[in-house]
Amino acid sequence: METAWYTPEPTDATEEYWNATAEERLVVPYCRDCEDYFFYPRHRCPECMSESIEHRESSGEATLESYTTVYRPPVEQLQAEAPYINALVRLEEGVQLMTNIVADSEDDLSVGMDLALTWRPTDGDYNLPYWEANE
Ligand SMILES: [Zn+2]
Numbered sequence: 584m585e586t587a588w589y590t591p592e593p594t595d596a597t598e599e600y601w602n603a604t605a606e607e608r609l610v611v612p613y614c615r616d617c618e619d620y621f622f623y624p625r626h627r628c629p630e631c632m633s634e635s636i637e638h639r640e641s642s643g644e645a646t647l648e649s650y651t652t653v654y655r656p657p658v659e660q661l662q663a664e665a666p667y668i669n670a671l672v673r674l675e676e677g678v679q680l681m682t683n684i685v686a687d688s689e690d691d692l693s694v695g696m697d698l699a700l701t702w703r704p705t706d707g708d709y710n711l712p713y714w715e716a717n718e
Pocket of ligand 1: 614615616617618628629630631632633
């Protein structure tokens with residue numbers, strides 16, 4: 584679990600998100616017209632197509648919705664990580680995202696449990712948001 588990940592390559596739409604991760608801050612896109620969050624970052628709100636978007640800082644508090652242990656990663660770079668726990672989590676802002684969970688095994692996890700944000704470095708300036716049991 585100590586392999587440095589490849590460096591993300593931000594686009595115009597994801598630059599603000601990735602720059603925040605460099606400071607270990609999680610920001611979530613928010614539509615000013617819908618007055619609601621969405622994820623992943625993009626130029627337009629997926630609900631109303633508005634471009635009136637801002638990024639708001641998240642505490643990272645989340646609940647675990649689904650998880651599985653990955654033994655055969657889909658890409659070669661992840662082979663050194665395996666086995667790892669891939670998961671769907673829901674932030675308290677309401678958005679769902681796919682991530683990895685820091686845990687020794689699935690035995691330590693259960694659907695609905697509270698999770699806290701933690702960070703993994705990449706081989707560049709950015710960090711990847713991971714989640715772990717909130718104890
Ligand atoms: Zn909207």
